[in-house]
Amino acid sequence: MSAIEYREHELYCEEVPVRELAEEYGTPLYIYSKNRILENYRSIAGTLAGLDSLVCYALKANSNLSILKMLAAEGAGADVVSAGEVFLAQQAGFTPDRIAFAGVGKREDELAYALDHGVRLFNVESVAELQLLSLVALRRNTSARISLRINPDIDAQSHPYITTGLSTNKFGIEASLAPQVYALAKTLPGIEVAGIHVHVGSQITKSEPFVAAAEFIAAFVPKMRAEGIDIQHIDFGGGFGVRYVNAIRHEALPLEANAAEPIATPAQILAEVRPILEPLGGAIWIEPGRSIIADAGALLTRVLYLKESSAKKFVIVDAAMTDLLRPSLYNAYHQIVPASITTYDHLTADVVGPVCETGDFMARDRTLNRPSQGDLLAVLTAGAYGFVNTSHYNARPRPAEVLVNGDRVRLVRPRGTFEDLL
Ligand SMILES: Cc1ncc(COP(=O)(O)O)c(C=O)c1O
Numbered sequence: 001m002s003a004i005e006y007r008e009h010e011l012y013c014e015e016v017p018v019r020e021l022a023e024e025y026g027t028p029l030y031i032y033s034k035n036r037i038l039e040n041y042r043s044i045a046g047t048l049a050g051l052d053s054l055v056c057y058a059l060k061a062n063s064n065l066s067i068l069k070m071l072a073a074e075g076a077g078a079d080v081v082s083a084g085e086v087f088l089a090q091q092a093g094f095t096p097d098r099i100a101f102a103g104v105g106k107r108e109d110e111l112a113y114a115l116d117h118g119v120r121l122f123n124v125e126s127v128a129e130l131q132l133l134s135l136v137a138l139r140r141n142t143s144a145r146i147s148l149r150i151n152p153d154i155d156a157q158s159h160p161y162i163t164t165g166l167s168t169n170k171f172g173i174e175a176s177l178a179p180q181v182y183a184l185a186k187t188l189p190g191i192e193v194a195g196i197h198v199h200v201g202s203q204i205t206k207s208e209p210f211v212a213a214a215e216f217i218a219a220f221v222p223k224m225r226a227e228g229i230d231i232q233h234i235d236f237g238g239g240f241g242v243r244y245v246n247a248i249r250h251e252a253l254p255l256e257a258n259a260a261e262p263i264a265t266p267a268q269i270l271a272e273v274r275p276i277l278e279p280l281g282g283a284i285w286i287e288p289g290r291s292i293i294a295d296a297g298a299l300l301t302r303v304l305y306l307k308e309s310s311a312k313k314f315v316i317v318d319a320a321m322t323d324l325l326r327p328s329l330y331n332a333y334h335q336i337v338p339a340s341i342t343t344y345d346h347l348t349a350d351v352v353g354p355v356c357e358t359g360d361f362m363a364r365d366r367t368l369n370r371p372s373q374g375d376l377l378a379v380l381t382a383g384a385y386g387f388v389n390t391s392h393y394n395a396r397p398r399p400a401e402v403l404v405n406g407d408r409v410r411l412v413r414p415r416g417t418f419e420d421l422l
Pocket of ligand 1: 287
């Protein structure tokens with residue numbers, strides 16, 4: 001099922017024309033398809049069926065409480081990277097035994113908060129963190145189960161800002177140092193060695209980096225076991241890519257050049273990875289974020305003005321980098337389409353927001369269906385790393401979020417107000 005798609009010339013989210021959502025709730029507005037989120041989650045969980053496995057949703061991708069509650073109710077686990085995310089996960093109903101706490105810079109109070117709230121599994125990224133965790137656990141008369149996040153020096157072939165598994169990245173412990181860190185972990189009070197964690201990057205569209213990471217784990221774990229390090233928990237990370245370019249097609253829409261670029265689905269990737277990891281035994285956890293939520297969401301925005309200089313055409317919209325940072329942050333591509341198709345004409349322009357930064361854009365030199373002033377546009381595939389990266393810069397209240405389930409619509413976060421700015 002395609003959650004956000006055209007019926008004739010009208011864009012729908014499930015059974016609701018997106019035009020109606022904007023009329024009711026205003027713009028900028030995040031919209032999400034509930035059934036698409038569930039479908040994405042179930043398809044990923046299904047590929048690991050029969051294994052001792054858990055799909056831990058990466059809260060960083062989108063931590064709207066209503067969405068978290070849905071995923072907790074489905075039986076998902078939670079991958080968290082801050083005490084705030086531990087709090088949200090527990091508010092949503094994820095039990096502590098299904099929460100893994102990752103992150104390169106956990107503060108002492110965050111380690112303490114997690115332990116005090118029953119979270120025991122930590123993906124540890126440095127010796128200093130390991131030593132601090134041991135102390136914090138000891139003071140509480142408890143113990144922490146740890147996986148070491150190992151940096152396997154694998155190129156995820158993704159954007160440099162979201163590649164995490166290279167030796168030049170800040171993440172994880174260098175593979176060559178891992179044996180001695182495991183050996184240290186074994187001796188530390190308050191620490192139980194549980195497993196290994198590997199996450200090589202985000203928006204990875206090919207299976208090769210995942211296969212390389214799985215092969216690395218398959219070679220590494222037996223070596224560690226032979227040295228008496230009992231690794232029984234494999235956390236294989238997240239990072240499955242989604243389609244941003246040509247996400248939706250319609251005869252009225254321009255087609256980007258790399259239309260045919262294949263994108264490996266999580267199911268295809270996991271089908272290749274499973275036979276490599278399964279013989280190791282133990283539990284396999286994964287922590288996808290984007291592949292569960294990205295294509296279930298869009299950002300609706302209204303065209304405020306059209307303007308032309310001698311060098312450029314501009315479409316000025318009411319959504320800014322404060323509402324969707326990805327284009328400004330990584331020059332990320334989001335397809336932008338009209339809510340209602342009224343023309344087959346195209347226009348090449350920069351789609352820009354109202355914020356006082358030249359870097360405030362949704363798209364640059366983009367050919368799109370020619371918009372008019374007042375038109376409603378949808379910035380597609382915006383469910384992941386969208387709302388979570390919003391800010392109050394330029395004193396802009398945050399956008400609202402709605403969840404669509406068939407023909408029912410629920411406001412799952414009201415629009416920010418001026419009071420929020422104080
Ligand atoms: C350790 C870790 N796990 C999981 C994720 C989720 O990645 P994605 O949303 O690409 O699946 C990230 C994101 O960067 C991460 O750093």
